[in-house]
Amino acid sequence: MVDKPTVGFIGVGNMGWPMAACLAKAGFPVLINDQRREVANNFVQQHGGTAPDTLKQLAAGSDIVVTMLPTSVIVEHVLGGGDDNVFAGMKPGTIVIEMSSGVPSVTQRLAEQVAALGGHMIDGPVSGGVPRAKTGELAIMVGGDAAIIDRAMPVLSAMGTSVLKTGAVGSGQAMKALNNLVSTGGFLIGIEALLIGQRFGLDPAVMTDVLNAATGMNNSTQKKFRQFVLSRGFNAGFTMGLLAKDLSIALQVGRETGTAAPLSALVKEMIVSAEAMFGSAADHTEMAKWVEKLVGEELKAH
Numbered sequence: 001m002v003d004k005p006t007v008g009f010i011g012v013g014n015m016g017w018p019m020a021a022c023l024a025k026a027g028f029p030v031l032i033n034d035q036r037r038e039v040a041n042n043f044v045q046q047h048g049g050t051a052p053d054t055l056k057q058l059a060a061g062s063d064i065v066v067t068m069l070p071t072s073v074i075v076e077h078v079l080g081g082g083d084d085n086v087f088a089g090m091k092p093g094t095i096v097i098e099m100s101s102g103v104p105s106v107t108q109r110l111a112e113q114v115a116a117l118g119g120h121m122i123d124g125p126v127s128g129g130v131p132r133a134k135t136g137e138l139a140i141m142v143g144g145d146a147a148i149i150d151r152a153m154p155v156l157s158a159m160g161t162s163v164l165k166t167g168a169v170g171s172g173q174a175m176k177a178l179n180n181l182v183s184t185g186g187f188l189i190g191i192e193a194l195l196i197g198q199r200f201g202l203d204p205a206v207m208t209d210v211l212n213a214a215t216g217m218n219n220s221t222q223k224k225f226r227q228f229v230l231s232r233g234f235n236a237g238f239t240m241g242l243l244a245k246d247l248s249i250a251l252q253v254g255r256e257t258g259t260a261a262p263l264s265a266l267v268k269e270m271i272v273s274a275e276a277m278f279g280s281a282a283d284h285t286e287m288a289k290w291v292e293k294l295v296g297e298e299l300k301a302h
């Protein structure tokens with residue numbers, strides 16, 4: 001039997017921790033790094049593996065390196081920019097899987113640097129949030145060389161049940177940002193419709209049920225309106241700041257490809273305004289409150 005590859009996992013935050021835990025549970029030897037050293041140590045105590053002192057040591061001991069970090073700027077720093085970095089220790093043949101929701105053009109540039117060092121880089125951002133990260137049931141959008149993706153498949157399959165190849169490196173991250181753009185547009189138009197309906201005399205809860213039985217249904221009408229907006233809970237667990245970042249990436253891809261996207265720009269501006277009003281740490285479902293402020297009344301389910 002061939003030994004499982006050693007996975008160096010960088011960034012064990014809300015998403016990275018449960019994802020790395022899935023790898024450890026599946027029997028992959030793991031080397032863990034996080035800027036918050038105590039969090040890396042806690043992970044090792046709870047799930048096994050090792051937390052090397054440096055990124056250089058982590059890279060030297062890994063066959064596959066996974067990054068699950070907030071932004072591409074940080075990924076760039078960790079891979080090659082900082083004093084201690086992955087490139088300083090990376091063995092030829094290493095596969096780097098960039099799983100953050102990052103900027104495709106930055107990832108493409110990093111992939112060239114990885115290739116120049118004899119390694120391979122693919123991107124595999126995820127959808128499904130913390131609950132599906134915990135159960136290893138994420139949707140993973142993977143961009144890069146198909147043969148390299150196949151080699152990384154056992155690692156990806158330990159974290160996700162739906163692993164979809166999207167094309168060249170960076171395409172997974174473009175897809176991820178565009179998915180969140182569509183999802184946000186569906187949320188905002190739905191909230192506007194509920195407010196118009198409420199003024200007309202309709203009950204927003206009944207409206208949500210009708211939309212879900214009719215062609216106006218989308219992920220927000222099904223999984224967010226009753227659960228997080230009409231309940232006034234606003235606790236879906238994904239922040240406004242990260243959503244605003246994703247929409248900025250979607251618009252950046254639009255600009256880089258010379259694609260006119262006026263509606264997308266409006267959706268992004270609405271989220272940036274909501275972020276300014278409620279703060280980056282607010283739950284993304286609070287964008288409903290921003291639309292309510294524009295209209296001048298709150299949604300009330302009867």
Ligand code: NAD
Pocket residue numbers: 010011012013014015016033034035036039068069070071074077078099100101102126127128129130237238239242
């Ligand atoms: P997080 O802030 O909870 O975790 C990020 C981790 O990276 C933290 O533990 C932090 O200490 C660590 N870190 C930061 N800088 C570092 C550095 N220089 N070196 C080493 N470690 C460093 O973020 P998250 O919610 O886990 O999100 C990670 C990525 O996944 C983001 O790109 C996000 O957009 C994306 N994402 C998040 C969700 C979600 O529901 N939270 C869902 C899908 C995708």
